[in-house]
Amino acid sequence: MANDKTITLITGANGGIGFELAAQLLSDASKHVLLGSRSLEKGEAAVKELQSRSLPGAVDLVHIDVADEDSIKTAAKEVEAKYGRLDALVNNAAIADAAGTSFQKLNEVFRTNVAGPYATVEAFAPLLEKSAKTPRIVNVTSGGGSIGLRLDPDNDYYSLKADQYRVSKAALNMVSACQAVEYGPKGWKVFLFCPGFTVSNLGPYNKAENGAKPTSEGAGPMVGILNGERDSEHGGYLKADGQWQW
Numbered sequence: 001m002a003n004d005k006t007i008t009l010i011t012g013a014n015g016g017i018g019f020e021l022a023a024q025l026l027s028d029a030s031k032h033v034l035l036g037s038r039s040l041e042k043g044e045a046a047v048k049e050l051q052s053r054s055l056p057g058a059v060d061l062v063h064i065d066v067a068d069e070d071s072i073k074t075a076a077k078e079v080e081a082k083y084g085r086l087d088a089l090v091n092n093a094a095i096a097d098a099a100g101t102s103f104q105k106l107n108e109v110f111r112t113n114v115a116g117p118y119a120t121v122e123a124f125a126p127l128l129e130k131s132a133k134t135p136r137i138v139n140v141t142s143g144g145g146s147i148g149l150r151l152d153p154d155n156d157y158y159s160l161k162a163d164q165y166r167v168s169k170a171a172l173n174m175v176s177a178c179q180a181v182e183y184g185p186k187g188w189k190v191f192l193f194c195p196g197f198t199v200s201n202l203g204p205y206n207k208a209e210n211g212a213k214p215t216s217e218g219a220g221p222m223v224g225i226l227n228g229e230r231d232s233e234h235g236g237y238l239k240a241d242g243q244w245q246w
């Protein structure tokens with residue numbers, strides 16, 4: 001039987017904001033979530049956990065490491081063979097830091113946070129092309145990637161260095177702008193979304209006691225974006241309420 005559910009791939013969805021987004025989408029019977037995970041073990045545990053909640057939507061695991069080009073291509077082939085198309089893609093997987101020198105950190109973080117989302121869209125575009133719905137791409141970014149905010153001494157995060165993360169998210173913002181220009185004329189919708197400071201495993205500071213919001217709140221606005229509620233903001237740098245300055 002044809003799968004008329006909205007098929008959404010979320011990368012890095014075995015934990016944190018990606019997992020929470022998967023859970024929220026699954027409260028809708030019209031959704032089929034492909035839970036992306038670079039670790040088979042963590043991905044299987046996450047799918048099992050979601051299935052144990054008896055949510056109305058459907059969920060399957062997709063093994064994808066966005067820092068590995070072959071893994072991205074293999075995942076696209078697997079999704080094509082099993083589902084024949086994709087309706088939405090959330091480039092959520094990211095790292096905040098890496099080991100080594102500044103040069104090594106920048107390269108590693110760039111590979112995951114910039115080259116990964118770029119190559120993932122490239123690999124899955126032929127499957128999004130086959131969607132009978134409006135294809136949507138959400139690139140999960142951060143206000144930390146705003147060049148305007150970085151230069152503003154009144155910004156709350158002015159003293160936060162995190163250069164490799166900031167540089168990668170600024171570059172992801174341009175990746176997203178390029179994708180909006182490339183795919184917009186086909187009727188696809190492309191967005192950047194920043195969840196805001198949220199409880200997750202991103203770094204040791206992402207804890208409620210440091211003021212981070214609940215993971216459900218960080219992920220929540222993406223459900224509306226994926227449901228088309230913010231289509232008029234195609235190409236934008238979205239946050240829960242409005243948009244960031246670039």
Ligand SMILES: NC(=O)c1ccc[n+]([C@@H]2O[C@H](COP(=O)([O-])OP(=O)(O)OC[C@H]3O[C@@H](n4cnc5c(N)ncnc54)[C@H](OP(=O)(O)O)[C@@H]3O)[C@@H](O)[C@H]2O)c1
Nearest residue numbers: 012016017038065066067092093094142197198200201202
């Ligand atoms: N939390 C915040 O305050 C905040 C604020 C602004 C933006 N964001 C953005 O929100 C998104 C989700 O982050 P999070 O806060 O939920 O962090 P998280 O809890 O660390 O989740 C990140 C996810 O990405 C996965 N991942 C990392 N590298 C990967 C790779 N090479 N291939 C595939 N998956 C990979 C991780 O898998 P493993 O479990 O295997 O490590 C994990 O599932 C990120 O894009 C982040 O930059 C977060």
